Amino acid sequence: MLLDFEKPIAELEAKLADMKQLAEGSDPEMQSAVKTLEQNILKLKRETYQNLTRWQRVQLSRHPDRPYTLDYIYSVTDQFIELHGDRTVSDDPAMVGGFGTIEGQTVMFIGQQKGRNTKQRQQRNFGMANPEGYRKALRLMKMAEKFGKPIITFIDTPGAFPGIEAEERGQGEAIARNLREMFMLKVPVICIIIGEGASGGALGIGIGDRVLMLENTWYSVISPESCSSILWRSWNYKEQAAEALKLTAEDMKQFGLVDGIIPEPLGGAHTDTTGMAQTIKQVITDTLKELGALSPQQRINQRIEKFGSMGVFKD
Template sequence: MATGTGYALDFERPLIELEKKIDELKALSTSGSVDFSSEISKLEKKAKKLQTEIFSDLSRWQVVQLARHSARPFFLDYVQHLFTDYFELSGDRRFGEDTSLIGGFARFDGKPVMVLGHQKGRTTKENMSRNFGMPRPEGYRKALRLMELAERFEKPIFTFVDTMGAYPGIGAEERGQAEAIAVNLEVMSRLKVPIISTVLGEGGSGGALAIGVGNRVLMMQNSIYSVISPEGCASILFRDASKASKAADALKLTAKDLLEMKVIDEVIQEPAGGAHRDPPKAAEALGKALRKHLGQLSGMSPDELVRDRYNKFRAFGVFSGR
């Protein structure tokens, strides 16, 4: 799994610099020349206090930055930690393969399930290969094929959202990007197996919602879910993309916001400092939540699952009439 911070966000730098000093002192102590145990202990306490101060009151824009962190664990990192016997299935049987939205059969606690999600890359080469986690129509049609396959074999479906949005290129539009997303929404609403969707990092627009129509929708603590990116919103509302932080506040796109508005069902707590600082611990918390919700849904009949999903999304928003 991914480890380390990769690079430091502006608000992380004081903490990371302090942690580097601690590592340097530990290295010197290990050499046996000088004992810095007292200084190390003091600095570790200071680092813990600083970490609490930084991450206990993040702004929405800072959460956006964490959701996009390059070292944040991605879909395949969680698959490696939580699932066994993962067997990837490829192709939409119409046009081709899309490596930005992938999935296949796996075992969760020994039981067969279908898992699928957006996959980003860490290096420039990987991101080019994964199209920066932005699926084309064939990606969504492949996801649809896999979900219908799961229903045929009566297996639960886990979807994992982490995308800026669907790819807006000319080829994607020519091959029916909007239609592919719309069909996914329609079909997911009537699948007769449990569906649990989790936002891992970014949840952008219809590109995210296309695999997000679940009986339960969960979000990692430092993830975001919105109809548009803060930069896109700022460009439209303020005619200035640099006002993205202001747009983030207006969008109310954090897990905390969406839980308060009852758009999602649970916020999964991340390790102190974010999932990228301790990916195994983040995966452990996610696994615990998935087990709980799957257990609740497993007792429902196929018709009850469809009705439960319908009622969940039908309850969104405020409606008034004369």
């Protein structure tokens, strides 16, 4: 799938493929032209992806080939055992979790999971968890705390499921309880936004010692489309809404709302899933070493202080 701003690059790459066929066994002048075009394409790519608008980054975060939570989990772990159910209502496929090992260390992984095709998207509810999904996440966090295992959350959701049945089963209460409990977890907690980070759906698993964002992701109280529909009564102003929301990783880092940005391969995480997974794995291992040097109470105090200092207050 090509995004609008990627079409000029694709046109040059198609031209390059044709030139390479013609250049096989050709004169040095033709081969030189191929190398020049390759350099021009690389230059165009760098200029394009380094100067993306906020809306374009939102588009990249939703790319259908982008790696999802389970893609990363299976790539970074040596062994993963998925756990199911909230022990109250049911098992929510939109929220996945379980124990995995990284470099011999056991870690609890939790995250929202989207689907690749129509059937999977319906099964995973487009990554929008119900209350039982957040209760399952909390159950797994408490299990990790009981056994002294660090927690890694992967955030990728357009929001918590807004259906009537979700509200009837206590969607707000489930997310609020997670917020409270995550502040007090005694084990290290790392939260990584790998795609979309929208509203309470993201916050429900987003309280950690370190909150990190991949380069082409977004984190906001509302999506650009929903913001546009509220302010302008139309989705046609989503680009303006994205600019006003200031929702990119760079914006969040500047505001002090996240602790760091994880760089992506040129063109986005989907262009090199293996490389992206290895980068995330290295970030996780390095951060766990850093957090392991602190006592549980130090981590809790720093967590409370960090989130408590966010925002602007006027008496």
